[in-house]
Structure formats: C-alpha cells, structure tokens
Amino acid sequence: MEAPGGTWMALNDNKAGMEGLDKDKINKIILEASKGSRYYESELKKEQKVNQRIEKMLQYKELITQQQLLRAQEQVEKMAADLERGRCLGRVIVHVDMDAFYAAVEMRDRPELKDRPMAVGSDRMLSTSNYHARKFGVRAAMPSFIARKLCPDLVIVPHNFEKYRAASTEVREVFSEYDPFFMPVSLDEAYLDFTEHLRERQGWPEARRTHTPRTETATAEGRGVEEGSQGDGGSADLSLVLFEDDPVSPPGPQGPAEPVVFGTGAEEAVREMRFRIEQRTSLTASAGIAPNMMLAKVCSDKNKPDGQYCIPADRQAVMDFIQDLPIRKVSGIGKVTEKMLRALGITTCSGLLQQGALLSLLFSELSWHHFLQISLGLGSTHIERDSERKSMSTERTFAEMSSAEQQFDLCRELCRDLAQDLQKEDLKGKTVTVKLKSVNFEVKTRASTVSSAVSSEEEIYAVARDLLKIEIDTASPHPLRLRLMGVRVSGFLSSDDRKSLQKSIVSFLQSSRPPGDTPLPNTAPDNPTPLSGGAVIQTGMSLTARPSKPGRSAREGQSFFQRAEAQRLRGQAGRGEEREGEQGEERGGVSSCSLQQGQAGLTCPICFQQQESADLRSFNHHIDQCLSAGPAQSHGQGGNLTLFNTHLDMCLNQDVLQELGPGPLSHNASVTASTEGKGTPEPCQSAPKPSSKNKRCGSPTLPSPKKAKGLNPRNTIDRFFR
C-alpha cells in the first residue's frame, strides 16, 4: 500500500497518477478544506517545531570549523571504504508490491467500478484509491470529506479485509514458489530472495518455464477488457518475451491462450511471477530487482503500476542509479528527515555522499551511518523473517469526550479488547501505556511498568486507570477533552522467561508424581517461587478460566493447554487487519504436537491415559477432572513423564523448536544465528541495518561503534535541534 506522504498539508506528488487535475488546484482545494481546522492548526504547530529544529541545526553548522570538517571527512571516508569492502552484489533481492491493492480487489469483484474513480476506506479516512481517483488528487490516508471535494463522483467502498486477506494468501502462494522464506511486509508487499531460485532455474527445461494464460471465461469476472486507460496499458497484451533475457520466440500475435515461455534470468523470472500472480488473482503487481532490499524497494516503485525495474549486480550500475535518486524515495527517510536534509542542500543520494562529513557532525552515529549506506547504494542482503512482536495496542478515535466517567469506561473497554488480543497470542507484558490525544491533536503517552506481567482486562485496567486518573487529576479542574484514547502493553516476557516458566510447569508436574520417583533435574533455579500447584490448577482449570490475580509469577495465568490452543489459533488467524502475524503458519503450532496427538488422541499429563478426543477443549476438561481428583490419582511412569517433558519443550518454546536442528526450520535457525552476529559464513553478509534492533553493526567489516564514538563523542548533537 502506498504511504500517505504529503509535505505538510500539500499534496504529495511523489507518486504516479497525477495527470488529471492541476496540482495547484488540488492543493488549493485541500488547503481550503483544511484551513482553520484544529487539525490544520496542529499541523502548523508541528511544522514550526521542525523548523526550529532545523534552525538549531543550521546554527550549529555555522560553528563547525574547517578542521573538524576535515577530520570528519577522514572518518567518513574510512567508513565508506569499509562499507565498500563489505559490499555484496551476489544476491538477487526482489521487492513486490501489489498495485493499489485494496482498490484493485474491489474493482476486480465489481467491474462496474472499473472506470470510475473509487477509493477504499471508511467514512472518515481512505486507505487507498484507484489510479483513476488519483488523477483527482485522491490518495491514501486522505480524509474522505476532502476526497469528495476533490472528486465529487468518487465512490468510496468500505473495507473488506477478508477479501484482501484471501487475495493476499493467493499471492503469497505464488511468492513461496520463488522463495519459501519470503518476508511479507503487509498484505500487499513482500521481499523475496530469488538467488536460490535462479540458481536452480538455470537448469530448468523450457516446459517448466511455460505458462498458459487463463482463458477469458475461466472465472466469474475474468480480468475483463483492459481499456488501457492507465499506466502502460495493463498486461493483457503480455509482451513478455520480447525482453532481452531469453531468446525464446514470441507467441503469435493475439493467438488464443498461447502458452508463454519465460527465460531463465532474473527479470524473466520476476516477470513470470507477476504473470502468475495476475493469472491467479486478476491483480497486478509491480516489482523491483536489485542486489539488496533498500534498492529493490525503490525499484518496485519505479515502473508502477504493473511494471518492474532491475538494477543489475554491478557496482557502477548501482552507483548510477543512486546518483540522482531523491532521498525521499528511500524507505526510512520521511517528511521530516527530508526537510532537514534539504535545509543542508541535500536532495539526492549523491548529495548524502558529498556531504557525508557534515552529516557525521550534525546527526547521530546511527543516522549518519544510515545515510552513508544509502549514499553508497548499500542495504540488507538477507531477508529475515519477522521477529517476535514487542508490543500490542489498541486505540480509538471518537467525537470529543470530556466526561471523566466516560473516559474511564472507554479505558476499560480498550483494556478488555486488548486483553482479548493478548490472549489470542498468549502474551503478557510488564509495561502498560496509555495514549491520549486531545481535541487539539496533542498526543501524550503515559507508561508504567509493573513487576509482574499482565494480560487480563482487570490487570491492564488497574494500571491504565491509574495513569488516566493522574492525567485527569493534573488537568483538573479542567476536564480532559479527548479525541483519541489508546492502551498498549509491551515488555513481553522474553523467551528465557518462557523457558523458566516451562521448567516450573515441569517441576509442578513432578510434584504430582507418586513419592519414590526420582525427580527430573529440570527445576528452574532462577525461579525462586515455583508455581504452586494450586495456582496452576486454578488458572488451568479450563479454557474459560477467569483472569488471574496480580502478583503471580510469569505466564501462570494460562494453562499449557490454553497456550497450545492459542498457538493453534495463531497459526490460523493473523495478528491484525492489515499487518498479519505472518510466520504463524510455518512455525510451531499444532504440527509440533503430533508427538502426542498422533493417531489415537492426546495423553493426559496427569493420569497418563490416552484420550480419544483430539479436541483441546474436551481434553482440557478431562484435565480438570483429573486435577480435581487430586494428585493421588496420578500413576505415571518415568518414561511417560520424560516424553511429556519433551512435548512441553516443543510446544511451549519456539526457540527450542528452532534449536532442534535441521529440518524444515533449519533455514530460520541459520538466519537467526547469522543475525546474532556470531560470524557469518555466508558469502554475503547482511549489510548493517540502520534501523535494526541490533545496536551493534552486524557486519564484521564495519568499524566498531566504540571507535567512532571515542573519536568525537560530541558529534551527536541531535539534541541541539530539539
């Protein structure tokens, strides 16, 4: 999905599809509609702040001496040389982006929308628009009332996420044939590593690269008649084979459903993938091919819609491409950064390189390293799957709310929703954050970290309520006039915490064994208060057990069975509407439970008798029975317990799963290992990711941050601009 963009209030002409209305006219309409509104005033204020930041930066720049600059220049050059040495051109990275995804899905399913300007969204805000509407200046993240002013005939279609998810699933199935470990960014976007595919593809016979177009009548709507009103005329007339890549003969002109043969090179392979996506979904995709993710992402935008662009694996080609590339095109450089850099006279990537020394003196280390990498056309060459989530939140915008009572009610409601979401992923966190936005669009967040992780409505609300109360009391006697409230939970238990809890569970289970049995040497030493049997029994009684009280140790709020269920559900449902929990399908889940589930059903960990039903709920019920009957009932054998321990390990701990070594997960495991920075035997190191969570630079070819810091600790003067 295209980013909102826009330079403050004005229209962002960054993107394609701006042929219709006069840009000035569009901007005028937007301004007219916005002027005087609280939103507008707030935007002005924000802009002022940025301007001040820039002012400070420029003032500081004046203080920089020639000598400082020379020293900095040296340092930057050294760093650039190091980066250059680590440059990797050996991988073929592809970024795929579906064209106007939501809008395209709606148009596919409702052909009458096809030649009308339309957008997908709510009454208040648009998610995306079709290319027809874009000519009017109607864009993603635009409020609907402005869109209607720009284009009175605009049709606004409400979201239908089920459909988008379904389409996305189909697209991803195609992706996985080229890279089973592709990295989804959102429903409509992904990075793929084509390197392996291309290696294999070299030996493929033509037949394996031949695809027959679907006939027009194959599906309900078909892809309809492209009227070629947009872009480069759609892809109905696939002129695929006239590309350089492969000498295969073109199909006869307009032959009915003539098979299409694709070449063996990167561009042909990507063309083939896009062709298959369109055949499969009647949706078009754009793609970028490049030696790294940063470049691939920029490339996919270049020939949008329904096009692709390739930067060959050649240093000069990369540098040529980078030369005049506007910095704003690079993912991670947003409105504010662009403006700050523009104030320094930098608008293109080559400018970043030329002004490297200056930037190293004006920006934080992380920032100027990032800039330097961009300026050299470097980026990550390894595609890592999503890491574990770090927070979960829910927030809502509403008509002005000033009554404290209502605010507390709403807060509770948000906590309830959030608790439900947390439970779906079986998460507990220690930090609760409340977000408030006033009717003047001023945003405040207030956080509190508690000693034991929370996940239930009551637990979260207990914290959130206090935070909210402080704000209300502080503002008193004035009421808080809110337009938005949100609640977030973060600080999730680490996998180490999970391990320790899982050991605790095991030790609990041991405690229910008859005396005389030697206990497993498994008790968590770092958990001074192992779970009391009562606690587990209480909270583990059933899947509908009420939330646990505060003050308990980690994760005990849910039984193992609840968690197994949660994990299973996780494998089916995504995380959210737009950004899904992608790796759910590949990791863990019920598949790892086959150890016990297998043919006959599940084995009860208490009585060690097989249960017929594989249904977790009834199984859980059985456990309840067993537990109520008391430990005296249990008569397990050591063998079974060991087996069960193993099972617990597998089900409870995804890290353990990965450590289990080769197998379907080995790729993941190796990726994880390499990102740990423990020496990467790979031919290509992942370029140090600027915005990576890893503070240290992953590549051994990089100078240590320490060195840079020691050189000029005061270099980082971002704070002067704030």
Added chain:
DNA sequence: GCGGATCAC
C-alpha cells in the same frame, strides 16, 4: 524505563 518524534503501511 519514559515520553516525544519519526516512519511505514
């Protein structure tokens, strides 16, 4: 750990 900002989608 907290809070404000920035960014992506």
Added chain:
DNA sequence: TATGGTGATCCGC
C-alpha cells in the same frame, strides 16, 4: 463539521 490504527525505533532524559 470533518484528518486512522498498529507496530517499531531512536533519542535524550
């Protein structure tokens, strides 16, 4: 009349 929701990260305290 009227400008979203979710998640991540960075920076300076």
